[in-house]
Amino acid sequence: MSVTIKDVARAAGVSVASVSRALNGHDNVTGETRKRIQDAADRLRYMPNGAARSLITQRTQTIGAVLPDLHGEFFSELIRGMDAAARTRGLHLLVSSSHGSASEVGDVLRTLRGRVDGVLIMSPHADADMLAANLPAALPTVLMNTRVPGGKYVSLSIDNYGGAYMMTQHLVHHGYRRIAFIGGPANNFDADERLRGYRDALAKLLPKHDASVLPGDFSEESGYRAGLALRDLAQRPEAIFAANDMMAIGCLFALSELGLRVPDDIALAGFDDIPIARFVSPPLTTMRVRIADMGSQALQRLAEAIDGQPQPQLAHEIGCSLVIRHSCGAAAQPHTDTS
Amino acid sequence: MSVTIKDVARAAGVSVASVSRALNGHDNVTGETRKRIQDAADRLRYMPNGAARSLITQRTQTIGAVLPDLHGEFFSELIRGMDAAARTRGLHLLVSSSHGSASEVGDVLRTLRGRVDGVLIMSPHADADMLAANLPAALPTVLMNTRVPGGKYVSLSIDNYGGAYMMTQHLVHHGYRRIAFIGGPANNFDADERLRGYRDALAKLLPKHDASVLPGDFSEESGYRAGLALRDLAQRPEAIFAANDMMAIGCLFALSELGLRVPDDIALAGFDDIPIARFVSPPLTTMRVRIADMGSQALQRLAEAIDGQPQPQLAHEIGCSLVIRHSCGAAAQPHTDTS
DNA sequence: CAGCATGATGTAAACGTTTACATGCGGGTA
């Protein structure tokens, strides 16, 4: 059916071994035979069969990416980063997204055996047992924004803590003292870290001021509710730092309903730098998370592990950039990065 | 190194053939041996090697997706649609994005030989020659939003024409007569089709009114310029239909600078339904393009072709949904779909 | 009881590569 290495060998009047050597650029082939083989291959439009090659070399030149059901910018940025890094290394990317449970992740992992040289996993459902049970033995693995205790896997995460610390610091430096925080959902690692960053920064920089945390769950609506709740507070905060942009935007709507001007009456900041952040009015000051970086660095680490390089450091953090727009009252200025 | 079918066979005290049969659910295996084999496989945590299996079956259970350097929502929606359809069929998705030239697309296509059962291609650079030269013979192929004359490939496209027609119709039905259009970049297939839909609808529904087309290139800034250009027009249009949302949003900013209220002084509509469309004020009336649908339908067609089903119809269009918000002056209401 | 159909299981070929090892040729040295 398809043209194989044998056809090329016959056409060039040599053995398959020579074809293989010539086409893979080994040096033990005469210039003249090499040319004859190359010509024959071109003429027949020969393309090597990946499966056969993988079988014998034990390399697939493919990385598996196991991702949750992601939406929008986050997803596309992540893939963009992974793809860019993969491309420079001549690797392919096998993506599998939108799986709900741990067992589904397990199923995916099993079907990957023999198809990939390593896997990149991002999954809220991942746990050490599931991974141990379903990861083919010794398959190089790198985790992204996924926490699995046990210290067995290389993992990359957004520097949520540092970003939140930096944002709080920015607000403090700008003169705000009463800074409230709208938190994220319970048991969410990102949310916890951002809260911790806020608390630590406040404790360090304004030891006399208490932290003030309003409940939220990352949804626009919870931000809106948090905004309305300000009405009932004894003393209104001077600035609000929402744990993500969607809540900041919901809060912004609530503030405008309450007749409060941003940033004149109250400052506002978010986290994530979603595309919409730039378009609300006033444009939202926020922390940009470098998602593409996380993808490409994760892939790079994985490629190193596949090549047998030891990975001395297991946990890595991806820095964030402070994006100052108008909602915090500061003049817009170039980004500042954590880490 | 890894556990193979031979290890399972030895552990279960049978031949590899029986293991293969048992594990693949063939019926010519005794219940008892099947169980013994299953147990052994579980105990050893056997996972079949995909490369070996692909080599013999000539099936990889993998679809290649060759995509341009896409951003944001469009990209993630497309992958989501493809992934969902692939998942229900037990297929894997090998994605390759961000390639610039036709030759780069060609390179990618060649490396896919023997790794995929078929390819989904979306590329502005694709042309018949390049495809013919680089697609392995008889590899099932489906094109998305990519126009290759010659009638050789199954292709899916957004129904840009129908969507633009419908939007124009909506504006006409709402009573607007002088409706201007902000066009997209030259030589852009989507832009051309949207313009054609606008023109045809106008010619059909308002034969007495001339079309009025302002230049644009899909960028926010070009929409802004088009908006400002309204100042110099002899007679201001009653409604503006921008060929995409980014231009509509740019135009919205220009209108507000000119002191024009939307929709009271002038109505505005866009195309795409990007996430931001919902957040500008007033929220933007637009056409939602069902990108995920395109992805999943493309994959479905491809899967059919791989299974040997003939594809009588080559060109397919994916319908759009009219999303009525406030910028056009109509009351918000449920979506209406084309096709 | 012989013969045969049936059905479970085993044997081995095949898929398309890569690569260790064998072969054979030419030229340089003793």
Place this chain on the structure above:
DNA sequence: TACCCGCATGTAAACGTTTACATCATGCTG
């Protein structure tokens, strides 16, 4: 001239499956 070394090329094994075909036991039929 005889020997050996190096180098280009060929031969064949190996990778881990699936599956056509062979084999063998079992039970039924005549």
